[in-house]
């Protein structure tokens with residue numbers, strides 16, 4: 001068998017050589033040798049020749065590889081260092097690959113504190129390089145130097161790409177095989193595709209897709225309602241839920257009636273993405289792609305199935321179009337329509353894009369649009385769980401605008417708070433962590449001349465967290481910074497670019513924002529959510545992630561009817577929510593309540609009496625801020641001072657203590673405030689107080705709300721900063737709209753934890769002017785208050801985190817970290833993921849209006865302002881299609897600008913240090929730490945959990 005195949009091979013080589021020699025007129029020689037020396041001579045010769053050719057080929061391959069992996073990197077390194085750039089030394093042949101992986105694994109091996117300071121966690125290697133070598137430094141991705149560009153102006157220059165010489169890096173051949181389409185094209189091909197695809201993403205067209213968005217959301221909501229069932233609340237891993245939601249949206253919006261096939265395509269693509277990531281996670285080896293492996297075979301089989309399905313869908317659609325029966329409200333229909341127009345315009349049958357091109361674009365919709373948007377939504381839910389006051393505020397806005405109705409386009413465009421929240425989440429957790437471009441010819445950027453072959457890495461996440469552009473609270477969640485639009489949110493308006501910029505800005509940005517707003521609105525209408533005790537904050541970069549992010553869902557309708565025995569659970573939920581709030585947020589909440597007290601003490605008193613859990617929570621917040629002593633300490637202190645202990649220190653007392661809440665952090669007290677503090681102290685001499693100013697903008701706004709609607713339930717004011725403002729203005733705008741707070745079904749999560757509040761009647765006011773004997777005493781406070789929060793310096797909401805192209809969330813409990821960080825985006829061979837494709841459209845082409853991203857006609861609403869404001873603020877080269885967008889900075893209906901006196905976590909607005917703990921307090925707190933149950937300890941953020949455990953260990 002072996003002999004025969006060997007002789008066959010020999011025969012084939014001989015034939016080939018003979019043919020070659022014939023073609024060169026050398027056949028007679030060969031024949032001569034053959035005749036003279038017999039078959040064995042010819043065999044030997046054939047072997048020699050084969051070896052010789054093989055050797056030559058091997059040598060050529062070796063030289064090429066050596067050039068790629070040794071000479072070129074050395075040459076480039078010299079060129080960069082000669083210009084003063086610093087960076088890691090090149091390590092043959094992997095560059096920093098291994099170190100990168102090592103640090104990322106190390107970073108993700110332990111849970112991080114519940115903060116937004118995620119950059120060191122997400123890109124630890126890059127963080128270290130920047131700390132060590134400066135903002136413009138280089139690292140190595142394999143043998144390719146990657147220069148970090150941190151200056152937004154330079155980023156703009158690169159992305160504007162006026163001359164087409166900063167192209168996208170060429171992805172791996174394998175990646176290119178599976179992910180083509182607009183994102184991967186360059187030059188004229190890109191121009192043509194972009195022009196044909198733009199109309200499909202036009203706002204007017206997106207409006208037509210809204211019913212599809214809504215249908216997908218309704219399905220999701222029904223599913224969640226079923227899951228929650230009769231439970232009070234349900235723990236759910238939201239990440240896969242939202243992935244499948246966004247997949248569903250793409251299926252429906254891309255293929256309309258053929259969404260079943262669309263779903264199958266989505267599944268196959270998800271599988272492909274996973275396989276692709278696994279396949280390319282290893283360092284690129286030239287020629288590796290030709291080796292057949294089971295994974296690659298499966299990849300190819302999935303690709304064949306996807307293409308067959310898409311071909312079928314397109315064929316059906318073409319036939320329907322010919323018969324005039326096609327509905328063109330989906331992306332496919334719009335694409336085909338636009339293609340037809342393009343073709344007619346150019347009168348040339350090769351002018352449009354081919355059916356295979358259409359298939360590639362449809363595939364791209366999934367890759368580019370599904371993961372990114374689900375990551376955005378998932379982070380939004382997590383962040384709103386960490387900041388319940390914003391959850392309440394967003395819900396109030398949604399309920400004000402839509403009530404229980406299905407959201408519509410106009411309403412979505414008016415959601416200012418929701419938009420600000422989404423922007424802030426995109427800033428802190430950008431789904432695309434960085435963008436890359438490559439120099440294809442010598443290019444000057446800033447003061448540096450880059451030779452061809454250098455990758456420029458623009459770390460969106462670093463710039464989004466940079467204190468220089470965002471202020472001291474860069475790592476805090478503060479949607480308010482977007483209150484006046486994107487352009488005013490940072491010191492450099494280019495510092496916010498979650499969707500990229502320039503001609504290649506995300507074509508689907510308006511699609512994504514609309515989808516996210518619709519999804520979030522419908523979730524807020526129906527559910528409230530909080531972090532599950534098993535949630536572990538562990539952001540990392542990876543495009544496909546199976547890690548779970550469990551949130552506790554509570555169906556809002558049912559919550560209103562919760563039984564008293566569930567109230568302890570509710571109290572715990574307050575506790576856990578307060579535990580994760582920043583000091584500024586706690587101050588904010590307290591100042592809202594204080595404002596209410598100032599306005600109408602009786603009413604405030606009644607609210608506190610009616611809502612003992614709220615009262616406890618407020619008191620708890622005061623303890624956390626060190627504004628009051630814990631109950632035990634109080635009683636000890638009182639005894640020590642031999643002062644008469646108040647019979648009731650429940651709500652009435654908290655009213656007084658709340659009056660001491662500083663109206664504006666960091667300011668000195670004013671005469672008026674000391675007056676009121678004085679009177680509070682006179683009544684309750686043991687009550688600690690903080691001598692900070694009183695009158696605040698927020699109280700004013702609450703005041704005016706009350707004046708206009710004296711009977712309005714005020715419980716909504718107790719939490720969520722700013723909620724009162726939006727509430728008030730929304731009501732003013734929609735006077736006939738039923739007040740969401742007047743019906744139990746429409747109350748927000750936090751409000752629903754407490755009995756409903758009815759408008760205060762004058763008779764009630766009389767009654768409540770007396771201390772309520774049934775009011776809970778301080779001693780009713782749960783003894784398991786998260787003690788960590790008592791320490792004011794403890795960072796509960798800090799900066800922090802990560803994300804790369806597609807940013808997935810993180811695991812539940814301390815879970816084994818099995819994921820390779822950075823799969824997609826890190827890989828230079830990967831095509832799109834983060835924009836890794838070459839681009840070289842000519843300047844003339846790029847300057848055409850058609851490059852402007854399709855979101856025109858967004859109106860002056862807050863709604864889809866990304867492009868609007870970007871366009872307006874940054875000019876056409878940065879964000880295309882600017883004419884289409886409205887101003888982010890426009891004052892929107894429903895939310896007045898932040899009042900100057902209002903407490904904010906903005907730059908420089910750090911809350912003051914609370915007074916130090918007294919020994920008694922400390923003792924009481926320690927007792928409480930020792931009294932914490934394991935469940936209560938689990939509720940704490942990881943860092944604090946560790947501290948409590950250590951403390952307990954020590955005390956034992």
Ligand code: HEM
Pocket residue numbers: 168182183184194364365368369370372373376430431432435436498499500501503504505506507508509511512834835836837
């Ligand atoms: C939150 C959601 C999204 C984010 C954060 C996002 C982010 C980005 C970024 C940063 C780029 C630029 C890449 C580069 O310059 O290298 C991009 C390009 C692109 N995105 Fe998105 N995207 C999102 C949603 C979508 C959706 C929903 C779609 C389609 C349905 C989409 C389709 C595309 C396409 C086709 C491109 C390539 C544009 C071109 O090269 O001309 N994206 N996206």
